[in-house]
Amino acid sequence: MSGKENNFPPLPKFIPLKPCFYQNFSDEIPIEHQLLVKRIFRLWLFYCATLGVNLIACLAWWIGGGSGANFGLALVWLLLFSPCSYVCWFRPAYKAFRGWLAAIGFFQTNVGAAVVMLLPAIMFSMSAALMAVVIMKVHRIYRGAGGSFQKAQTEWSTGAWRNPPSREAQYNNFSGNSLPEYPTVPSYPAGGGQWP
Numbered sequence: 001m002s003g004k005e006n007n008f009p010p011l012p013k014f015i016p017l018k019p020c021f022y023q024n025f026s027d028e029i030p031i032e033h034q035l036l037v038k039r040i041f042r043l044w045l046f047y048c049a050t051l052g053v054n055l056i057a058c059l060a061w062w063i064g065g066g067s068g069a070n071f072g073l074a075l076v077w078l079l080l081f082s083p084c085s086y087v088c089w090f091r092p093a094y095k096a097f098r099g100w101l102a103a104i105g106f107f108q109t110n111v112g113a114a115v116v117m118l119l120p121a122i123m124f125s126m127s128a129a130l131m132a133v134v135i136m137k138v139h140r141i142y143r144g145a146g147g148s149f150q151k152a153q154t155e156w157s158t159g160a161w162r163n164p165p166s167r168e169a170q171y172n173n174f175s176g177n178s179l180p181e182y183p184t185v186p187s188y189p190a191g192g193g194q195w196p
Contacts, residue, residue, distance in 0.1 A: 021091070028098045037097050044090040051078040089131065096124035 006019040022028075029037050051074070058074040061067070099121030106114040 023094070028101065029094075030097065030101050033097045037094060040090060040093050044086060047085060048078075048082045051082060054078070092124050092131075093128040096121060096128050099124055 004022045004024075006022050008019050008021045008023040011017055011019060025034050025038055025041075055071070055074040055078050058071040062071045099117065103114050103117035103121050106117055
């Protein structure tokens with residue numbers, strides 16, 4: 001893998017920075033997994049595009065009289081989360097698929113080294129799988145809490161999202177009688193007889 005010139009991100013010649021990563025789907029990813037890895041890459045690109053559109057929306061909000069802090073946060077998110085998501089989310093998935101190809105191909109050269117090379121391939125695969133599991137769990141929690149697209153639309157159209165519940169309403173939601181209610185004076189059988 002060494003000796004290959006970094007090609008990602010593709011930067012214009014006038015920028016004095018150079019690409020940080022080598023990325024070539026057809027060269028590094030097994031053919032049976034190339035479509036999946038390309039889809040993961042497109043998902044990452046979509047995430048970055050979403051951050052960019054969010055920046056434009058926050059700028060429009062600011063121009064329209066809203067808060068400028070949201071524009072600042074959107075800018076920070078775009079500049080911070082795009083590269084971080086590439087390094088911490090897409091690259092582990094990419095390396096998992098690339099690691100399998102390198103390890104399996106190296107079994108013909110040196111079995112001991114290939115076995116050691118399998119360890120990071122397995123770990124990167126587990127990392128990518130666990131990330132997917134965590135995302136699904138968060139989605140289930142959201143759906144289990146009654147969240148839905150319809151509910152979000154209703155809250156948006158009614159303006160309920162602007163009015164957080166009062167402290168008293170929040171207190172009433174989480175407090176209540178912790179012990180069952182009993183009459184103030186217990187009723188005992190007369191004359192010390194048997195309980196009915």
